[in-house]
Amino acid sequence: MHYSSKLIERAVEEIAKLPGIGKKSALRIVLHLLKQDPKQSHQLAEALIQLRDNIQYCRECHNIADEALCYFCKDTRRRRDIICVVEHFKDIAAIERTGHYHGLYHVLGGLISPIDGVGPQDIHIESLLQRVRQGEVTEVILALSSTMEGDTTAFYLTKRLKEQQVKVTALARGVPIGSELEFTDELTLTRSLLGRTEF
Amino acid sequence: MHYSSKLIERAVEEIAKLPGIGKKSALRIVLHLLKQDPKQSHQLAEALIQLRDNIQYCRECHNIADEALCYFCKDTRRRRDIICVVEHFKDIAAIERTGHYHGLYHVLGGLISPIDGVGPQDIHIESLLQRVRQGEVTEVILALSSTMEGDTTAFYLTKRLKEQQVKVTALARGVPIGSELEFTDELTLTRSLLGRTEF
Ligand SMILES: [Zn+2]
Ligand SMILES: [Zn+2]
Numbered sequence: 001m002h003y004s005s006k007l008i009e010r011a012v013e014e015i016a017k018l019p020g021i022g023k024k025s026a027l028r029i030v031l032h033l034l035k036q037d038p039k040q041s042h043q044l045a046e047a048l049i050q051l052r053d054n055i056q057y058c059r060e061c062h063n064i065a066d067e068a069l070c071y072f073c074k075d076t077r078r079r080r081d082i083i084c085v086v087e088h089f090k091d092i093a094a095i096e097r098t099g100h101y102h103g104l105y106h107v108l109g110g111l112i113s114p115i116d117g118v119g120p121q122d123i124h125i126e127s128l129l130q131r132v133r134q135g136e137v138t139e140v141i142l143a144l145s146s147t148m149e150g151d152t153t154a155f156y157l158t159k160r161l162k163e164q165q166v167k168v169t170a171l172a173r174g175v176p177i178g179s180e181l182e183f184t185d186e187l188t189l190t191r192s193l194l195g196r197t198e199f
Numbered sequence: 200m201h202y203s204s205k206l207i208e209r210a211v212e213e214i215a216k217l218p219g220i221g222k223k224s225a226l227r228i229v230l231h232l233l234k235q236d237p238k239q240s241h242q243l244a245e246a247l248i249q250l251r252d253n254i255q256y257c258r259e260c261h262n263i264a265d266e267a268l269c270y271f272c273k274d275t276r277r278r279r280d281i282i283c284v285v286e287h288f289k290d291i292a293a294i295e296r297t298g299h300y301h302g303l304y305h306v307l308g309g310l311i312s313p314i315d316g317v318g319p320q321d322i323h324i325e326s327l328l329q330r331v332r333q334g335e336v337t338e339v340i341l342a343l344s345s346t347m348e349g350d351t352t353a354f355y356l357t358k359r360l361k362e363q364q365v366k367v368t369a370l371a372r373g374v375p376i377g378s379e380l381e382f383t384d385e386l387t388l389t390r391s392l393l394g395r396t397e398f
Contacts, residue, residue, distance in 0.1 A: 003292070004262070004263075004269065004270035004271065004291065004292070004295070005254070005263055005264065005265050005269075005270065006265050007249055007250045007253055007254050007265050008250065008254070008263070010246045010249070010250070011246045011247060011249075011250040013246075014239075014242055014243040014246040014247075015243065015246075017239065017243070018228050018231065018232075018243075019227055019228060019231045020224055020227065020228075021220075021228075025219055028218055028219065029217050029218060029219075029220075030250065031289065032217065032218045033217075033247065033250070033251060034250070034251070034254060034263075038251045038252065040213075040216065041247045041248065041250065041251035042248060042251065043213055044213040044214065044216070044217075044244075044247060045243075045244035045245070045247045045248045046244070047209045047210045047212075047213040047214075048210060048213075048232065048240045048243060048244045049240065049241060049244045050206055050209070050210075051206045051207065051209070051210040051229065051232070051233070051240065052232060052233070052237045052240035052241070053237065054206055055204070055206050055207070055233060063203070064203075064204055064207070064233075065204065066204050066205050066206050070203065070204075071203035071204065072203065090230065092203065093202070093203070096203070
């Protein structure tokens with residue numbers, strides 16, 4: 001396509017790099033922004049820069065965070081005796097949507113997968129054991145996808161956590177087999193959270 | 200939705216203001232950007248700011264421009280004896296796609312519409328007459344939508360331009376009646392451009 005403006009061309013190119021946006025939609029966005037107050041483009045640009053430059057990982061739970069501690073670790077109203085272990089920080093949003101969990105989280109950042117060469121040392125397991133070792137935690141909920149990797153990781157974690165006499169539970173198998181946690185509906189997730197089973 | 204990060208929340212909010220992007224797609228874009236090199240977010244932000252701050256209107260033809268003169272007015276290889284009059288700068292892209300026009304443009308920025316209170320003085324007609332008055336132009340092509348407003352504007356322009364003994368032509372009525380020029384396919388547009396009729 002020919003835009004007859006390098007400014008438009010460059011903006012379209014950058015916008016079209018985003019997932020789910022083609023060149024046509026990108027041009028529509030550009031023309032829209034040109035019609036709006038310049039403030040809107042500036043606020044969008046500023047939000048993108050702030051996001052990318054200031055996002056960090058929580059030093060406690062490895063969740064995405066605006067500061068050294070994440071939203072949940074900072075919140076003094078959350079129960080500190082229970083930790084919900086998830087693969088990815090996106091999974092936290094799914095658990096939160098149920099409205100039935102008020103403890104802390106721990107983001108593994110992956111799942112054990114021998115085929116892909118991912119071992120226990122490649123994900124945040126040591127820091128989880130460290131948190132439990134401090135003695136405040138009485139229950140660890142494993143909220144992992146019900147895939148082979150999720151089961152392998154759950155099995156490994158249970159073995160390591162049992163050494164520390166902490167109660168280990170897992171989401172009830174209401175989560176459809178073979179499905180990703182991230183895409184599980186709230187009702188199923190609520191039910192499997194309330195009916196969680198001890199390992 | 201709850202993002203547990205003000206940085207993410209703000210970015211999602213700003214992105215979701217764009218046309219055709221909901222909160223879900225906006226979050227997908229944010230998570231995508233977080234996975235990419237920070238350079239990508241910075242380039243996107245920079246392109247948006249450059250676009251919004253530096254885009255201007257061509258002082259000759261009112262097309263969108265990166266400098267005082269637009270891409271076409273600056274191009275010395277374009278024929279300067281013929282001007283194609285369009286409503287909106289987006290229409291220029293449609294004409295260019297035909298590959299059959301090599302003259303200059305004039306962007307009216309609207310169409311005469313008594314119902315909407317838009318008169319001849321509200322769109323860029325005086326500067327068109329001024330350009331023709333300079334004597335270099337021998338033909339003015341009216342490439343306006345075949346709507347009531349387009350016809351009204353063409354009628355008015357023809358009357359004013361005829362006073363200056365310039366040849367006035369219009370796109371052949373191959374353009375489907377009642378349709379916007381912007382959405383006309385290239386073949387129809389090519390045919391109506393080649394078969395343009397004199398008013
Ligand atoms: Zn945290
Ligand atoms: Zn121009």
